[in-house]
Amino acid sequence: MSATDDLERLLYTAEKLFYERGYGSVGMDALRADSGLALKRIYSLLPSKDAIAVAMLERRDVAWRGELAAFVDGVSGARERVLAVFAWLEEWLAGPGHRGCAWINAFGELGTESPAVAATVREHKGRVREYLDGLCAEAGCSPAVAAAVFLLAEGAMSTAGIEGSPAAAREARAAVELLLAG
Amino acid sequence: MSATDDLERLLYTAEKLFYERGYGSVGMDALRADSGLALKRIYSLLPSKDAIAVAMLERRDVAWRGELAAFVDGVSGARERVLAVFAWLEEWLAGPGHRGCAWINAFGELGTESPAVAATVREHKGRVREYLDGLCAEAGCSPAVAAAVFLLAEGAMSTAGIEGSPAAAREARAAVELLLAG
DNA sequence: TTGCGGTGAGAACGTTCGTTCTCTAGCGTA
DNA sequence: TACGCTAGAGAACGAACGTTCTCACCGCAA
Numbered sequence: 285m286s287a288t289d290d291l292e293r294l295l296y297t298a299e300k301l302f303y304e305r306g307y308g309s310v311g312m313d314a315l316r317a318d319s320g321l322a323l324k325r326i327y328s329l330l331p332s333k334d335a336i337a338v339a340m341l342e343r344r345d346v347a348w349r350g351e352l353a354a355f356v357d358g359v360s361g362a363r364e365r366v367l368a369v370f371a372w373l374e375e376w377l378a379g380p381g382h383r384g385c386a387w388i389n390a391f392g393e394l395g396t397e398s399p400a401v402a403a404t405v406r407e408h409k410g411r412v413r414e415y416l417d418g419l420c421a422e423a424g425c426s427p428a429v430a431a432a433v434f435l436l437a438e439g440a441m442s443t444a445g446i447e448g449s450p451a452a453a454r455e456a457r458a459a460v461e462l463l464l465a466g
Numbered sequence: 467m468s469a470t471d472d473l474e475r476l477l478y479t480a481e482k483l484f485y486e487r488g489y490g491s492v493g494m495d496a497l498r499a500d501s502g503l504a505l506k507r508i509y510s511l512l513p514s515k516d517a518i519a520v521a522m523l524e525r526r527d528v529a530w531r532g533e534l535a536a537f538v539d540g541v542s543g544a545r546e547r548v549l550a551v552f553a554w555l556e557e558w559l560a561g562p563g564h565r566g567c568a569w570i571n572a573f574g575e576l577g578t579e580s581p582a583v584a585a586t587v588r589e590h591k592g593r594v595r596e597y598l599d600g601l602c603a604e605a606g607c608s609p610a611v612a613a614a615v616f617l618l619a620e621g622a623m624s625t626a627g628i629e630g631s632p633a634a635a636r637e638a639r640a641a642v643e644l645l646l647a648g
Numbered sequence: 649t650t651g652c653g654g655t656g657a658g659a660a661c662g663t664t665c666g667t668t669c670t671c672t673a674g675c676g677t678a
Numbered sequence: 679t680a681c682g683c684t685a686g687a688g689a690a691c692g693a694a695c696g697t698t699c700t701c702a703c704c705g706c707a708a
Contacts, residue, residue: 306575308490312696322656323697333696388624389574392566393488395628409628432641435634438624439617442570446577446591452617459614459645466648494666504686505667515666 291329291339294319298340303386307337307393337390338400344386345408349415351376362423363464366433369416370457373440377450384445385438412437429463436460473511473521475501480522485568489519489575519572520582526568527590531597533558544605545646548615551598552639555622559632566627567620594619611645618642 297319301310312333316323330336352372359368376382383389387405394401413434420430436456443452479501483492494515498505512518534554541550558564565571569587576583595616602612618638625634 305578306490308488308575308695309579311694313694323658324656324699327697383577384570384574385624388566388570388628391628392571393490393575395565396487397491405628409625428637428640428644431634431637432618432644435621435625435638435641436614436617437621439619439621442567442620442624443591443617446570446573446587452613455610455613456617458610459617462610462614462645462648463641466644490665493664495664505688506669506686509667510685 287329290321290325294321294326294329294336295340295343298336299344299386302337302340303383303389304381306389307333334394334398334400337394337398338404341387341390341401341404341408345404345411349411353415356419362419366416366419366423366425366464367457367460369419369433369437370440370453370460373437374450374453374457377441377444377453382445382448382450385441388438388442423464425464432463433460469511472503472507476503476508476511476518477522477525480518481526481568484519484522485565485571486563489515489572516576516580516582519576519580520586523569523572523583523586523590527586527593531593535597538601544601548598548601548605548607548646549639549642551601551615551619552622552635552642555619556632556635556639559623559626559635564627564630564632567623570620570624605646607646614645615642 294315297315301314301318312323312326315321315336316326319326321329326336330339352369355372356365356368359365387408390401391405395405396402416434416437417427417430420433425433436459440452440456444450476497479497483496483500494505494508497518498508501508508518512521534551537554538547538550541547569590572583573587577587578584598616598619599609599612602615607615618641622634622638626632
């Protein structure tokens with residue numbers, strides 16, 4: 285009966301299935317079966333599959349940045365906090381079934397066809413970059429180093445997904461250490 | 467009549483359409499119409515849409531790494547050659563309709579459903595990493611810096627695609643300069 | 649008990665997909 | 679001219695897609 289709970293269930297399922305198999309490969313019927321929601325209920329919560337993709341990315345954006353920030357907030361020292369980003373990333377990338385960055389994947393598959401998805405991805409990446417820029421500024425980094433931190437994080441996520449290993453996060457962390465020392 | 471020419475035409479078309487719109491969004495009929503080849507001819511050249519995706523990625527792998535190597539070969543000085551990678555990347559990313567890394571996109575959309583595509587992507591990334599490692603070794607870089615160069619290139623490609631601007635390549639290049647100097 | 653609004657399961661709809669099949673037009677050879 | 683072959687255009691196929699509709703069922707007010 286609770287619309288909030290049902291939406292939560294739908295988006296949780298969508299995140300799991302879309303991230304694991306891509307968008308085109310997951311039909312509405314799979315979403316229905318896995319969420320336990322009636323198709324009619326799903327369409328009463330969100331008007332289309334595309335809207336589900338957008339809502340799922342927004343939900344994940346909040347959760348993902350929240351978890352990262354919570355981890356970083358547990359670390360003291362400006363430089364250590366920048367490095368903590370990559371420690372968290374390594375932990376996160378080591379989780380089972382990791383398949384790269386959900387936003388990059390979404391952009392690759394839907395970016396052209398769905399302007400809404402493209403905009404959601406740009407917003408997420410903008411927020412992440414902004415957050416990392418803030419951490420770097422506190423550590424006294426130059427903008428050039430801050431940009432490198434962002435790009436290394438992006439590269440680490442993609443690479444870890446393809447290689448099926450979180451090693452790239454360690455490599456990125458090592459690079460950031462060099463940049464912070466330099 | 468020439469199977470080579472027809473295959474070339476098919477893969478050229480597949481590369482253009484798949485890269486621009488994703489795999490699921492491009493039907494065999496679009497491939498047929500844009501290549502000018504009969505559907506029957508297409509299926510006589512390659513057995514399935516999946517095989518077309520794999521063949522297209524392999525063709526692009528050869529071309530992409532070839533162009534990069536040709537550009538780098540025109541540059542002298544070990545450090546300059548490493549930096550030249552990012553100059554080429556910036557030029558390449560500035561081209562119209564750039565949408566990130568074709569292999570990362572393919573992996574995101576098809577990686578789970580098509581083991582052949584996943585393997586092709588891993589091979590490509592492995593070759594690129596190997597090539598960059600070689601350039602870095604000649605420049606006397608540590609393996610840590612070589613890994614950073616690869617990750618920065620990956621991050622720059624993804625980011626440039628999403629931002630619709632080659633600025634990320636310049637940022638990556640600046641980071642590599644810092645790493646090479648450090 | 650009767651009637652009713654809203655919900656859920658799933659059938660149905662119209663497309664579109666990847667793939668295969670049919671048919672015909674055009675060719676070289678006799 | 680007559681024949682056999684190839685290959686092209688596109689119809690046909692079955693499956694699957696996103697979305698909508700039907701209808702039986704439920705709790706609940708009278």
